[in-house]
Amino acid sequence: MDHTVPPGSRPLRKLGFLTIGLFDEADPRRGHESTLEIIELGERLGFDSAWLRHRHLQYGISSPVAVLAAASQRTxxxxxxxxxxxxxxxxxxxxxxxxxxxxxxxxxxxxxxxSVGPPMHYDTVRSALYPDTADTEDFSFERVRRLLGFVRGEAATEFSGTEGFEVFSNRVQPHSPGLGSRMWYGGGSLRSARWAGENGMNFLTSSVVKAEPGETTPNEGAPGNEEAGAGSADFAAIQLSHIRQFRAHHPDGERARVSQGLVVIPTDSASAEQRARYEAYAAARLPRTAAPQGPGRLLFAPDLVGTAEEIAERLHAQVAFREVDEVAFALPFTFEHEDYVQILTDIATRLGPRLGWPGA
Incomplete structure (x- = not known):
């Protein structure tokens, strides 16, 4: 079936998905195995990428690098x-x-x-995480810069050479030459977008952005003022400003890689029971999208539930989506394994082609 991408939208070049990998404390292996099976399914369906969230001291994957090591041997x-x-x-x-x-x-x-910043609930975990250095740890972008340097082959020590029977390197080993170009920063603000661009990273933008000072959402505009919408900024407009800020400061300019990670739930092959649950899930989360939340003024995107055709239409209407050609659609947190199979299958076989994705 031929699907035409509307003018002004970029055909989707890379299709990915993101999962949190929840598990039952009483049987953690089952949850981890489910995540690995979902990644294997993603490869069979032709997805270009699979992404894992990171959760500490919760019932989600705490060591995605270890899980991805396992996934690398099964894909x-x-x-x-x-x-x-x-x-x-x-x-x-x-x-x-x-x-x-x-x-x-x-x-x-x-x-x-x-990403950077102090660990979540730092006051309660600091003594366990950094018992001797909690007050002096640097949680700024410098922490990312250090990681980038080590990954890209900068010296980690002044010592190298042979000592007895052992040979030492002055940089991280093994060194993987291409890894430095595949480092991503997950940002939701203009400041993080600019820093990622200036440092030659790729940019992950998700379903959460920060409403910057001076920006208002439509619900914050003056009621009855027909001009209020003209100066207001909704989620997609704020996200678009981040994407453009990133590319404006990246050496690759418009070719700099950006991946968008909204929650999409196609229902084409879902059962009636599944559709009802999906719609209830999205409805329960909808109120938080009405205005910026908390002191950080975080703005959330609505979850997109519907047929692939309906979701594609809503995505093409978003100014931020029209600027990207890579996505990592987020799977809902609390669904069952069978739900993820249905959602991923519909994304790959029904939604992807409607977004211009050639993979299917």
Whole structure:
């Protein structure tokens, strides 16, 4: 079936998906195995990439790099990403070693996504995570810069050479030459978008953005003022400003890679019971999309539930989606394995072609 991409939209070049990998505390292996099976399914369906979320001290994948190492041995083509590793929990030198190792094992398919900032609930975890350095840890972009440097082959020590029977390198080993170009920053603000561009990273933008000072959403405009909408910024407009900020400061300009990660739930082959659950899930989450949330002024995108044709129409109407040619559609957190099989199958066979994706 031929599907024409509307004028002004880029045909979708890379189709990916993102999962959190939830598990039951009483049987964690089952949840991890389900995640690996979903990644294997993604490869069979032709997806270009599979991405894992990162959850610490929760019932989701706490070590996506380890899980992706396993996935690398059960797949041969699909790219494997993290979206995202919060670097506040990591030592950049040690993480660089792990990333390079998995990239080598995967044959150069790893796409590490990272972010910075203090660990979530830092006041309660700091004594366990950094008992001696909690007050001096640097959670700024410098932590990302250190990781990038180690991944790209910068020296980690002044010492190298032979000592006795052992040979030492002054940079991280193994070194995977292509990995440095496949590092992603997960950002939701103009500042993070600019930093990622200036440092030659790729940019992950998700279903959450930060409403910057001076930006208002339609619901914050003056009621009854017909001009209010003209100066207001909805989710897609804010996301578009981040994408353009990133590319304006990236050496590759308009060719710089951006991946969008909205929640999409096609219902074409879903049962009536599944459709009802999906719609209830999206409806329960809809109120948070009406206005910026919390002191960080976080703005959430609505989940897209409907037929592939309906979702494609809504995506093509978004100014931010029209600027990208890569996506990593997020799977809902709490659904069952069979639900993910149906959703991924419909994304690959029905939605992807309507977005111009050639993979199917």
């Amino acid at each position: 041969s083509r699909i790219e494997l990403g993290t979206a995202v590793i919060p670097l506040g929990w990591e030592n950049p030198l040690r993480l660089a070693e792990d990333l390079a190792t998995v990239d080598i094992l995967s044959g150069g398919r790893l796409n590490p996504g990272v």
